[in-house]
Amino acid sequence: MGPVHVAARTADGIALSVVVDGDGEPLLLIPGLGAGRSAFIPILPDLVMAHRVITFDPRGIGESDGVGNTTLTAMAIDVVAVLDAVDVAAAAVLGASMGGLVAQHLVVDHPARVADLILAATSPGGDACVDPRPEDQAALLGKGARTPEEAYRMACTVLYAAQFQRARPEFIEAQVRERALHPVRPRVFSAQFNAMWQPDDSFERLVSVTVPTLVMHGTDDVVVPFENARILARQIPEAQLRPFEGCGHLFFHERPAETARVVTEHLRRDRSGAAQTSSEAETSSSSTPRESSATGS
Numbered sequence: 001m002g003p004v005h006v007a008a009r010t011a012d013g014i015a016l017s018v019v020v021d022g023d024g025e026p027l028l029l030i031p032g033l034g035a036g037r038s039a040f041i042p043i044l045p046d047l048v049m050a051h052r053v054i055t056f057d058p059r060g061i062g063e064s065d066g067v068g069n070t071t072l073t074a075m076a077i078d079v080v081a082v083l084d085a086v087d088v089a090a091a092a093v094l095g096a097s098m099g100g101l102v103a104q105h106l107v108v109d110h111p112a113r114v115a116d117l118i119l120a121a122t123s124p125g126g127d128a129c130v131d132p133r134p135e136d137q138a139a140l141l142g143k144g145a146r147t148p149e150e151a152y153r154m155a156c157t158v159l160y161a162a163q164f165q166r167a168r169p170e171f172i173e174a175q176v177r178e179r180a181l182h183p184v185r186p187r188v189f190s191a192q193f194n195a196m197w198q199p200d201d202s203f204e205r206l207v208s209v210t211v212p213t214l215v216m217h218g219t220d221d222v223v224v225p226f227e228n229a230r231i232l233a234r235q236i237p238e239a240q241l242r243p244f245e246g247c248g249h250l251f252f253h254e255r256p257a258e259t260a261r262v263v264t265e266h267l268r269r270d271r272s273g274a275a276q277t278s279s280e281a282e283t284s285s286s287s288t289p290r291e292s293s294a295t296g297s
Contacts, residue, residue, distance in 0.1 A: 008085030022048030032097030036062035046260030060188035068191030148183035161248035218247030
């Protein structure tokens with residue numbers, strides 16, 4: 001049938017642009033800071049072969065109305081509106097970067113709506129977070145840039161692993177051109193960024209999570225250092241940790257096919273087959289680096 005476009009209406013009347021594609025069990029993807037559903041384009045072709053994939057533009061981004069949310073709690077409420085719009089009671093939820101923080105709020109504030117939790121390149125937030133180096137955060141934010149294109153070009157120097165930057169300059173140039181054509185409004189970006197740093201108790205509440213959880217993270221991520229993944233995997237009961245060896249923050253761009261395969265295998269696993277604990281999963285991945293670092297793109 002192809003992608004289906006849906007308009008979700010938030011609690012305060014904002015229209016959010018939603019796209020549903022594929023068949024199977026629902027899988028909702030939540031994008032990161034300043035990003036819309038296009039951030040997931042590299043992994044969508046493989047994911048829609050196995051899942052009913054739901055993507056959306058957060059408020060103020062892409063084709064969605066409004067200005068940026070000022071709290072992660074409010075962002076999670078918008079996600080509930082997206083699920084309501086596509087008539088999904090509960091979905092597997094994958095949140096990337098800031099989207100992972102939103103997913104954490106979703107699972108603790110609205111647990112009935114999350115059937116499975118996948119956290120990609122994200123942090124626990126608040127005091128539990130391991131911060132990036134100041135110079136890396138400055139590059140991410142495009143400090144000193146004069147144009148949106150220049151700002152995102154600076155961001156790409158930290159969003160991708162150095163090896164990927166050398167091997168796939170054409171991919172990165174395409175990403176820069178896309179952002180230059182569709183720049184994020186400064187007020188929306190600032191609202192999202194500030195929301196990430198507001199204190200809350202979501203991390204402490206993660207100990208109550210009962211749904212199967214997978215934590216995926218690039219080991220060379222300088223935007224959200226890899227230690228954040230370990231912290232999350234320890235905090236969430238029976239969470240599995242899946243490192244992507246040698247990958248940067250946007251590991252799902254660097255190894256899209258591998259990412260989609262890992263997600264699909266996680267969601268299809270025999271839940272009675274005793275999933276590994278987070279520590280066992282990390283030990284297994286680190287002891288077989290060839291499997292963890294196999295190029296899937």
